[in-house]
Amino acid sequence: MAIQIHYQPDDIWGIFQSEKDKLRTTMKEIAENPEYDITIFLTETDRGDQMLPNIVVYMDGSQLYEEAAINESDCSQTVGKIYYEYLVVERVVNNVIASSSEEEDESDEDDVQDDIDMREAELDDAVFNFLTNILDSPLECITEESDEIYEDFKEHALEYLARKWDLKIYRPMILEDESGEEFLEEYPYEVMEYDDPDNPLYN
Numbered sequence: 001m002a003i004q005i006h007y008q009p010d011d012i013w014g015i016f017q018s019e020k021d022k023l024r025t026t027m028k029e030i031a032e033n034p035e036y037d038i039t040i041f042l043t044e045t046d047r048g049d050q051m052l053p054n055i056v057v058y059m060d061g062s063q064l065y066e067e068a069a070i071n072e073s074d075c076s077q078t079v080g081k082i083y084y085e086y087l088v089v090e091r092v093v094n095n096v097i098a099s100s101s102e103e104e105d106e107s108d109e110d111d112v113q114d115d116i117d118m119r120e121a122e123l124d125d126a127v128f129n130f131l132t133n134i135l136d137s138p139l140e141c142i143t144e145e146s147d148e149i150y151e152d153f154k155e156h157a158l159e160y161l162a163r164k165w166d167l168k169i170y171r172p173m174i175l176e177d178e179s180g181e182e183f184l185e186e187y188p189y190e191v192m193e194y195d196d197p198d199n200p201l202y203n
Contacts, residue, residue, distance in 0.1 A: 003087045005031045009079035012042060013072040016053040020044050027056065030079070033087045038064075040082060055079055057086050112184055116172045123171065127154045162189030163202035 007015060007030045015030075016023065027041035037060045045054035045068050053075055057065040067082065069075035085091045127150055132138050139146035161167045173188040185191055 003031070003033050005083065005087070007031070007042075009076045009083065012053060012055075012079045013069075013075040016042060016044070016075070020051050020053075023053075024051075030055075031083055031087060037061075038086055040086060055082050057082060112172070112174075116174070119170065119172055123154055123158070124150065127157070159189065160202065163194070 012030065015028070019028065023042065023044040027043040029039055030042050031040040032038060039058045041056045041058065043054050043056055045052050047068065050070075052068045052070060054066055054068045055078055056063060065082070065086070067078055069078045128138070131150070131153065135142065139149055143149065158169050158171065162169045168187050169189050170186060171188060172184060172186045174182050175185050175188055175191065176182050
């Protein structure tokens, strides 16, 4: 199925100027690639007090990309670029693959952060319960420095258990290696290098 360009890039700015009020609530189809179910629309977006043309790419009914233009020259260039990137078969494949990879990477990063946040919440609860039982009262009822004490105790207690008694502490962290590359480590105390390896507290 052939690519269908309903309006040339140089025409889009003029179309937008004459229809921008309507385009605030609707989208105008300006090109399509039926083979990949890709449709490119013109619509309007507000940027401060400006009404700007916004070029939106849909694939299989889902938004794939969008970009606004700030003036007539930019509009023509933007539309031309989008036509090239999302109508030419080879470019379509590359862009779809890249978009899918970015979504997967973002999803993986979100999952990692969720695991980290969940574990920190569990450790915070454990510290709260332990100190509340020891002191027979929540720290909040004893001192205004409760948050600082909870955090300080958690850090020192976990490091003490790991370094003094070689216990495995599950606490997912993002660490940095010697080359500056970040990596996820679920048992970080086993790979950390400490500034005070001879500290008698841990020996």
